[in-house]
Amino acid sequence: MLAVVPPPVTVRVPSKVNLHLSVGDARADGFHELTTIFQALSLSDEVTVAATEEPGVEVYGEGQDSVPTGGNNLAWRAVRALAARVGRPEDELKVRVVLRKGIPVAGGMAGGSADAAATLVGLASLWRLELTRDELAEVGATLGSDVPFALYGGTALGTGRGEQLVPVLARHTFHWVLAFDQRGLSTPRVFGELDRLRSAGDPPRVGSHDPVVEALASGDPRQLALLLGNDLQAAAVSLRPGLRRTLRAGVSAGALAGTVSGSGPTCAFLCVDAESALAVAAELSGAGVCRTVRVAHGPVPGARMVGGDESPRPVPPQAHA
Numbered sequence: 457m458l459a460v461v462p463p464p465v466t467v468r469v470p471s472k473v474n475l476h477l478s479v480g481d482a483r484a485d486g487f488h489e490l491t492t493i494f495q496a497l498s499l500s501d502e503v504t505v506a507a508t509e510e511p512g513v514e515v516y517g518e519g520q521d522s523v524p525t526g527g528n529n530l531a532w533r534a535v536r537a538l539a540a541r542v543g544r545p546e547d548e549l550k551v552r553v554v555l556r557k558g559i560p561v562a563g564g565m566a567g568g569s570a571d572a573a574a575t576l577v578g579l580a581s582l583w584r585l586e587l588t589r590d591e592l593a594e595v596g597a598t599l600g601s602d603v604p605f606a607l608y609g610g611t612a613l614g615t616g617r618g619e620q621l622v623p624v625l626a627r628h629t630f631h632w633v634l635a636f637d638q639r640g641l642s643t644p645r646v647f648g649e650l651d652r653l654r655s656a657g658d659p660p661r662v663g664s665h666d667p668v669v670e671a672l673a674s675g676d677p678r679q680l681a682l683l684l685g686n687d688l689q690a691a692a693v694s695l696r697p698g699l700r701r702t703l704r705a706g707v708s709a710g711a712l713a714g715t716v717s718g719s720g721p722t723c724a725f726l727c728v729d730a731e732s733a734l735a736v737a738a739e740l741s742g743a744g745v746c747r748t749v750r751v752a753h754g755p756v757p758g759a760r761m762v763g764g765d766e767s768p769r770p771v772p773p774q775a776h777a
């Protein structure tokens with residue numbers, strides 16, 4: 457009799473930008489209370505999970521050399537967390553995870569969280585688990601604050617440490633230009649810098665998120681552009697002063713407004729339409745203020761399988777000896 461090995465599963469998963477990010481005080485567990493509005497963007501990673509006799513993680517693409525391939529990789533942590541959730545023993549984790557990265561590493565666009573979310577979706581299919589997206593999000597929240605959002609995508613209001621989500625209506629598609637910096641920024645370091653700036657003075661804070669919700673419902677990028685705001689921006693700029701120049705250059709190139717995404721250092725520029733985004737991207741890439749420029753649109757759906765219409769392929773028994 458032939459053993460049946462399930463075919464590999466490939467999942468595409470979006471990046472995110474924070475349209476609004478209000479940071480409260482540090483909690484006893486070291487996390488800060490957040491109110492944020494996430495939007496999932498078409499800039500994405502692709503993650504393939506496959507049954508194998510040689511478990512591990514492979515990384516290709518954007519920033520591949522700065523992504524760990526061992527037990528610290530968020531995708532591998534997702535494998536272990538899902539196995540624990542469904543009671544699979546650790547020594548039976550015969551899974552290979554291949555990451556094709558388009559999302560900048562340590563860029564404030566939740567690339568590691570995206571890979572964890574994609575791995576959960578891919579493995580749930582590979583192992584034929586009957587878990588809902590809400591159940592996967594519960595597992596995901598133990599891995600990182602941004603993982604649940606990468607599972608749902610769209611546009612959402614996040615509270616708590618960003619893991620408690622409510623969908624937000626966004627009419628039409630918004631068009632973005634993303635400026636990647638030379639190097640990443642560490643998220644805990646940026647939160648620490650904000651604490652330091654706040655203890656030394658009182659940096660301005662973003663207001664209520666209500667007007668942002670209204671602008672999203674109107675679908676008018678000009679209205680939304682006036683409201684982009686991020687409490688972490690001052691901290692990211694304090695650690696990486698060159699970002700000031702990048703933000704100015706995007707607006708000079710014709711964007712409606714720019715913001716640091718999450719903890720940075722990626723800068724996200726909102727444009728009036730797709731054509732304008734291409735023109736802004738072309739001008740910004742010649743301005744010498746960043747490493748790479750990409751265009752993207754949002755909102756897009758969360759982690760979802762691509763292809764996946766193959767049926768399980770039989771393999772000779774010795775492959776599983």
Ligand SMILES: C[C@@](CO)(OP(=O)(O)O)[C@H](O)COP(=O)(O)OP(=O)(O)OC[C@H]1O[C@@H](n2ccc(N)nc2=O)[C@H](O)[C@@H]1O
Nearest residue numbers: 486487488564565566600601602617618643644647718719
């Ligand atoms: C800042 C945000 C905004 O969306 O995005 P990124 O810039 O990382 O993409 C997120 O809150 C990041 O989420 P994520 O990258 O998943 O962070 P986690 O792994 O949960 O936390 C990493 C570290 O960041 C700090 N942290 C994170 C979230 C939070 N609400 N308060 C914090 O103080 C803590 O020091 C924590 O140990």
Ligand SMILES: Nc1ncnc2c1ncn2[C@@H]1O[C@H](COP(=O)(O)OP(=O)(O)O)[C@@H](O)[C@H]1O
Nearest residue numbers: 529530531561562563564565566567568569571
């Ligand atoms: N699959 C992964 N992809 C990217 N980074 C990862 C991954 N797994 C672990 N990391 C680590 O997580 C850190 C944060 O990466 P990332 O999620 O891309 O950034 P951010 O938190 O700024 O959105 C990186 O510096 C890297 O060392």
